[in-house]
Structures are given as C-alpha cells and as structure tokens.
Amino acid sequence: MIVLKKRRLIILGIVLILISSLALCKNNQVKAASRTITDMAGRTLIIPEKVSKVYSVNPIGTILLYTLAPDRLAGLNWKITPAERKYTTREYQQLPVLGGWFGNNNTGNPEEILSAQPEIVISVGDINKTAITTAEKRQNQLGVPVLLLDGHLEKLADCYQLIGKVIGEEKRAQELANYCIKAINDIKEKVAGIPQEKRVRVYYAEGTDGLQTDPQGSRHAEVIDYAGGINVADVPLKQSCYGRSQTSLEQLMLWNPDLIIVCFDQGFSKENSSYNKILSEQNWKQLKAVKNKQVYEIPAAPFNWFDRPPSVNRIIGLKWLANLLYPDIMNLDIEVEVRNFYEKFYHYSLSKQETKELLVNAKADSLQ
16 A cells, blocks of 8 residues: 555656646747847837738838838738839738828727737837837737837838848848948938038928928938938928928928929829929919929839838938939939839839839939
8 A cells, every 4th residue: 555655656746747847848938939129219028039920000110011021011001002003012912901000090900900910010200208108008909019110211221120130031131221321321421511502402392282391300301301402491390290381382482492392192193293283383483493493293103202101212212312402413323223222122123114204203404
C-alpha cells in the first residue's frame, strides 16, 4: 500500500512537471511571437513578431503603405477615384473601403476594420497630446496596437523606416526613405542661396472659386516653403487638419503674387478646379501672375502632388514646384523625374504620353 502511494506521488509529480513545462513553452512561444516598438510619439507598444496586414486611420498613412508594400494594406479610407484607378495596381483597387478618422465627419466602423484583421493600426499626422489621447482611445476601441507617425515632410524618411521595421520590409523602406531625403536636401541646398528679394511669391488657390488657401505653417503648404517660394497668404492658420483659410480677391490684389498654383477641389475632379476661372475672369486678370501667364494646375493623379492628403505624393510635387519656380537653378527634366517617381513609389510605368497628360496646365516654363 505504501509503495502504491509512493508510485502515485511520483506519477503526479511527473504530470505536474510536464504541465509546467508545457505552460513554460507556451509562454515562451507567446513571448517569441511578440516584440516591443517605440512609435514617433515615444510610446512603447507590444506588436506581433510578424505583421501581414496594416490599417491606416487616414489617407496619409494609406498612401505611405501603398508605396511601401501594397500587399500589406488591410483596406482603404475612401472610395477609389478614377484618377487612382488609372495609376495604381489592381490589388490596391480591389481593397475594401474601411473608412477612417480624418477630415470632416469621417468615422471608421470598428467592426468593418477588425473584419479585415489588421495586426497593426497607424495614424499619421501631427504629434501632440490630442493625437496621443486619440490613439489610446482607438487602441482600446479596436484592441489593436495604434502607432503614431509624424506627418511632416521631413519626417517621411523616418515614417518609412519605422513602418519598414514593423512589417519586415527594411530594405525597401530604406530605399524610399533615401529618395525622400535626397530630394528634400538637394532642393533645400539649391534654393538656399536665393536672396529673399528674388524669391518667387506664390499664391496657393484652393476651392471652386480659388479664394481658399493655406498660409505658411500649414502642413498643406509645406511644399512652397521647401521649394524656396514665398507663400503670400497672410491669413490665420486653421487648426483643423483639413481646414482651409478664406480670403478675398481684394486681398489677393494686395498680395499680387508672381505665380499661382491651383488645386483641384475636394472631389479631385477637374470640373471643380478654379484654373479656367482664374485665367478667364476679368478681375483675376489684373493680377501679375495672370498677366504673365504664371498660373499652373497641380497634377492630381493618382494623388494630388501638393497635398490633400499631405503624404509622400508631395515629394514629386516638391520637385515639380521647385523646377517651376527656379528652372535655371533646378534644371530638372521633370518628365523623367515623374516617370521615375511613379515607377518607384506607385508601382506604375508611365508612358511618355501619360506623362504629358499629367503635366497639362502644369508645365515648368520660365518665369517672365
């Protein structure tokens, strides 16, 4: 009887050891399947070891992800536009529309987002207390780590490097980061020596009437600053990420810009552009830029080259605008630059005819 009890105790001990070993192995596997990462707000997050799907809460991040690794995109924030359909991959066009939290009255549906099974969520924009609070709220709501990324132009390289590390695409991310760094630094270096009095004064015309704009300090007008232009818009800065500041033709007469760049309206449609209105209406013809035919329409396919959304699409816009303002200094073959950019970032090989079509009303002629 005593021997039997001893055997039972030995067997029980062995079973307990096996259970403990299995539990320890399972815990080690869980630990091995996760890692920690620090986002651009300084927040430390636990993320999966392997990330196959990423969702961005706004278009800025969605475009970044598309350029880096389109196969990792969980979904889109908006219904695809005709311009996107023409210049993006079939896989991108077939992604589900999950919505997001951006602009005015855009609310993502948590159930739809989670149905796409993203392991990571990113939010690209200004880094501040509000952004951090919102990220924590979304993280609790979705039960998925939310990484904050800085959306400013000079932070694009950092964004690529961080996302590349998260999804295991470091080499591709570094390639795109290097392109952004070189483009920005080359232009900054070339325009640095231009005296203030010789810099081109630029008005950024937005809205169907051309009388909405973004002043210096707005992320939506950063390209003017980096291209070496002077943003003439002396108006209050709207704090909303999608806000535009209103102005008047009388005020515009006082600013009297050397050059006007025109943005498509929110519908990303040429029918909503103020380009023809600015060129044809008598009141606009009094402006120096209109008299000298220095009015250009910003290309907007597949994404607007200047902003809206202010993502990596601004890099080709920066090259275009700098070359437009200072052709003698920049001396770029903009058609070649455009084809190279679309191949590298948008996974699309432009024909020479398509390149010319993109640059209609946007050709970099010398200032008169």
